[in-house]
Amino acid sequence: MYWLNMLILLPLLGGLLIGLTGRNRTTFAQWAALAVTSAELLIVLGLWWVATPGANGYLYVVRVPWIPTMGIQYLLGMDGISLLLVLLTALLGPVAVLVSWHSIRHNWSTFAALILATQAGIMGVFLALDLVLFYVFWELMLVPMYFLIGLWGHERRLYAAYKFFLFTVTGSLLMLVAILGLYFVHGEQTGIYTFDYFELLHTQLPESSGMWLMLGFFVAFAVKIPLFPVHSWLPDAHTEAPTAGSILLAGLLLKTGTYGLIRFCLPLFPEASAIFAPVGMTLGVIGILYGALLALVQEDMKRLIAYSSISHLGFVVFGIYAWNLQGLNGAVLLMLAHGVTTGAMFALVGMLEERSGTRALTHLGGLLSPLPRLGAMLLLFTLSAMGMPGLANFAGEFLIIAGVFQISVGFAVAGALGIIAGVIYLLWMYQRAMLGEVKKNRAWIDLNLRETVALGILVIAVLWLGLYPVPFLDNVQVPVATLIELNTAAMAGTADALH
Amino acid sequence: MRSTDLISLAPFFLLISGGLTVLMLGIWPQRVSTRSLTAVTMAFLLLSAVATLFWKTPFEMSSMLVIDDMSRLFTLLFMLSAAAIVTISYRYAPTRNEIREEYLSLILFATLGMTMLVTSRNLVSAFVGLEILAVPLYALIAWKREQSAIEGGIKYAVLAGFAAAFFLYGVALAYASAGTLDLVALGSVTTDERLLLSVAVILMLVGIGFKLALVPFHMWAPDIYQAAPAPITALFASIAKIAVLMFLIRLLCLQLQHIWEALLPLLWILAVISMIAGNLLALHQQNLKRLLAYSSIAHLGYILVALAAGTALGRDAAIYYALTYALMNLGVFAVVAAFSLPHQDRQDLKEYRGLGRHYPVLGIAMGVCLLALAGLPPTAGFVAKLLAFGAAIEAGHIMLAIIAVINTALAFYYYLRILVVLYSEEKREQNVTQPSQGTSAIVVVVSLLLVGLGTFPERMLMIIGTF
Numbered sequence: 017m018y019w020l021n022m023l024i025l026l027p028l029l030g031g032l033l034i035g036l037t038g039r040n041r042t043t044f045a046q047w048a049a050l051a052v053t054s055a056e057l058l059i060v061l062g063l064w065w066v067a068t069p070g071a072n073g074y075l076y077v078v079r080v081p082w083i084p085t086m087g088i089q090y091l092l093g094m095d096g097i098s099l100l101l102v103l104l105t106a107l108l109g110p111v112a113v114l115v116s117w118h119s120i121r122h123n124w125s126t127f128a129a130l131i132l133a134t135q136a137g138i139m140g141v142f143l144a145l146d147l148v149l150f151y152v153f154w155e156l157m158l159v160p161m162y163f164l165i166g167l168w169g170h171e172r173r174l175y176a177a178y179k180f181f182l183f184t185v186t187g188s189l190l191m192l193v194a195i196l197g198l199y200f201v202h203g204e205q206t207g208i209y210t211f212d213y214f215e216l217l218h219t220q221l222p223e224s225s226g227m228w229l230m231l232g233f234f235v236a237f238a239v240k241i242p243l244f245p246v247h248s249w250l251p252d253a254h255t256e257a258p259t260a261g262s263i264l265l266a267g268l269l270l271k272t273g274t275y276g277l278i279r280f281c282l283p284l285f286p287e288a289s290a291i292f293a294p295v296g297m298t299l300g301v302i303g304i305l306y307g308a309l310l311a312l313v314q315e316d317m318k319r320l321i322a323y324s325s326i327s328h329l330g331f332v333v334f335g336i337y338a339w340n341l342q343g344l345n346g347a348v349l350l351m352l353a354h355g356v357t358t359g360a361m362f363a364l365v366g367m368l369e370e371r372s373g374t375r376a377l378t379h380l381g382g383l384l385s386p387l388p389r390l391g392a393m394l395l396l397f398t399l400s401a402m403g404m405p406g407l408a409n410f411a412g413e414f415l416i417i418a419g420v421f422q423i424s425v426g427f428a429v430a431g432a433l434g435i436i437a438g439v440i441y442l443l444w445m446y447q448r449a450m451l452g453e454v455k456k457n458r459a460w461i462d463l464n465l466r467e468t469v470a471l472g473i474l475v476i477a478v479l480w481l482g483l484y485p486v487p488f489l490d491n492v493q494v495p496v497a498t499l500i501e502l503n504t505a506a507m508a509g510t511a512d513a514l515h
Numbered sequence: 516m517r518s519t520d521l522i523s524l525a526p527f528f529l530l531i532s533g534g535l536t537v538l539m540l541g542i543w544p545q546r547v548s549t550r551s552l553t554a555v556t557m558a559f560l561l562l563s564a565v566a567t568l569f570w571k572t573p574f575e576m577s578s579m580l581v582i583d584d585m586s587r588l589f590t591l592l593f594m595l596s597a598a599a600i601v602t603i604s605y606r607y608a609p610t611r612n613e614i615r616e617e618y619l620s621l622i623l624f625a626t627l628g629m630t631m632l633v634t635s636r637n638l639v640s641a642f643v644g645l646e647i648l649a650v651p652l653y654a655l656i657a658w659k660r661e662q663s664a665i666e667g668g669i670k671y672a673v674l675a676g677f678a679a680a681f682f683l684y685g686v687a688l689a690y691a692s693a694g695t696l697d698l699v700a701l702g703s704v705t706t707d708e709r710l711l712l713s714v715a716v717i718l719m720l721v722g723i724g725f726k727l728a729l730v731p732f733h734m735w736a737p738d739i740y741q742a743a744p745a746p747i748t749a750l751f752a753s754i755a756k757i758a759v760l761m762f763l764i765r766l767l768c769l770q771l772q773h774i775w776e777a778l779l780p781l782l783w784i785l786a787v788i789s790m791i792a793g794n795l796l797a798l799h800q801q802n803l804k805r806l807l808a809y810s811s812i813a814h815l816g817y818i819l820v821a822l823a824a825g826t827a828l829g830r831d832a833a834i835y836y837a838l839t840y841a842l843m844n845l846g847v848f849a850v851v852a853a854f855s856l857p858h859q860d861r862q863d864l865k866e867y868r869g870l871g872r873h874y875p876v877l878g879i880a881m882g883v884c885l886l887a888l889a890g891l892p893p894t895a896g897f898v899a900k901l902l903a904f905g906a907a908i909e910a911g912h913i914m915l916a917i918i919a920v921i922n923t924a925l926a927f928y929y930y931l932r933i934l935v936v937l938y939s940e941e942k943r944e945q946n947v948t949q950p951s952q953g954t955s956a957i958v959v960v961v962s963l964l965l966v967g968l969g970t971f972p973e974r975m976l977m978i979i980g981t982f
Binding site (some may be wrong): 069082083084085086134149152155156159163166167174177178181182186187189190192193196199200515 | 731898904916936938
């Protein structure tokens, strides 16, 4: 299926072309970037439309030898989970371009090239099934994002960009060690030296080395998600990034971490992950509560949303390590919902900042009457973020809590407390920004057509996810069932070992 | 002398006669323009590069030289890089009007030394090669008439003298242990002579360590990187080091494998301290050339990570890394040379502010080279690191691999810092020299090679696998 290649090559080549030809031609760069991202979205929608699952749950697979001497292939595959995340990636592309239209003032062509390169890298991460190829894309999405933050960010952009890059790169290099370790363990056992995901799934790992290799992967993903002790890059990076950068970071980059857990950590190391699951859930619950508590005291809107992301992604990890039907379904749904909702929130804060010149809640207030459309949009997404039934996040959070409840009531209660805290900080944020007295009087301009279109795309997604999530859940049935089988087998194995 | 001998020696003859011809042009009655001197030098370099293509491999020359695919690959690399360095020097502003017959013939002789090193299968020919390489370098480092340049040249001469002394002592001990200087013969010594031979190899390793600037023999590197004109820094930072390294690889990995296995713990330690010291010293360095000096110390550390594995994969990884290393450094220093001010190289990182925006081609090339140095896919630097770390893990050196990746992560910090400076807001720049087209062409080719070797490494890996 060469359409999978197109998903990666289109933004990559489009970005290259815009970067090379668009110097000093801002309008051309803007429209070209919009065209490329829209074409990408259409391709993904088409793929979704015609998708017919194969026997193992994979809809499309591309397999080309790349470095045969080392057993490295160009292996792309799309199953239901990848499909949904690719859809999210394609959806946020045009939004990121549209919100940057006027807020990016210099070097639009380079900016567009970097946005598109990031998108290509993320697509690759969600599609790659050869571990080296995965690593290549994993790093490939970092560099353009680094420059997006470092060159177009706010005041402390360089500090934030370094911190972001060094945290993630350290994690991913440890994953590289684990990848190589797995490669040699598998090679010694079977005589086949390969980085092929499907082959490596059947590696019999000795217990201790399985745990170490799993931890190598886990560290890389934990940094990206981010989980509690390694999260400190996120508030800085989100706050300092330009709006489009924040959208891509929160909407997509964080999802690569949770996707990695689902795609690699659990299936490659089922035994080690089963042992590790309680730790994973604990880290998740710490993330939920810690993120929520810190969000309560933030004055900067972007920082507040950044901390709320930590909290929501904690939920996703929670659901993944609950490792049952509801938990995993909920995790995938919440990943999509969080991507859409938080993307929209960052876009709205960006628009608010363009108009008022500040993100500080203390300087805002009473903006609902001069900006009714913006206020209404913000209300919708705020309600969605705090888990209002009928909007995107609710279904995911509900399923996760239901899944976790089967494992441990205590954890479920702690998670529910996180939701309550979420209601408090989000409503409080909305109240301080939008209600009350107008602090500054100036000529306010409400959302224009471009901004309405960008947000409109996301409104449709939020409502769809909230009201009728079945089409999305249908896609994840097969992969989730496979994962649960693995868990059952691993638990049985552990139980056998104990007897 | 048979015809095969002549064919094998043709590149050597061409380099020698080239060096002498260029010198002779200096006493030509009319003044020969720098342009034609450069053209003659280039012609000899390219001719000898072509001559290596006619080599019949493998072939041994009276137990002094060995002509095989490895020596051909690296000889070609040396010749072409030397040609690139001649091109860069031609329009390099700080030594304008000083690039005359002496300079160019010294480059030719240095190339001859490298070629001898990489082809030698005898400790004596290796020593001769080492010296033919070192002596031109003293003069080239001190080329500018400045206090610091001369100081650098003398420093290099003294240290290289030390290195040569250690190396010679090692050679003497090797002769004492086995009664031969032939590498193949040394490879088949009996067990009871191995202790003395190990000591001999360690002494040679000290000598080589000086040349490669491994920690703890690295003190000279930053001063001399800074003092030398950028094209010369490109010469000894990339290909000259690789020539010495390739001799080490031939010595340890191809001929004296039993000694290699005995020395693995030593290589392990050298790798760790070179990586850590190199990266830590580079971290807050403000002078770009010094920073690159420290970074290349760290890179030699990564190469030793591969060598410390003691396996075939380790050897291949080291060779691939060596090739990549030469290209990356050549590219970086070519850009430094292109950005030079009229009278000297830009030193401080601040002086590079905004240059990447001003000169897109050089900026992008510098970006590619730096990302390759950092080890980011899809550049050759990534494949090299993948192989090196893979070799370490295969050999069970998990700790070494983890130290290496943490160092790699650390190194990202300073490489990115350079890139950010290059692309930050430009200030109005006075006295900019327009970079020459030759230099631009070279950096473009080097960047393309780096990306090409990173995306399609298969062919090169196959070639290296047959060594």
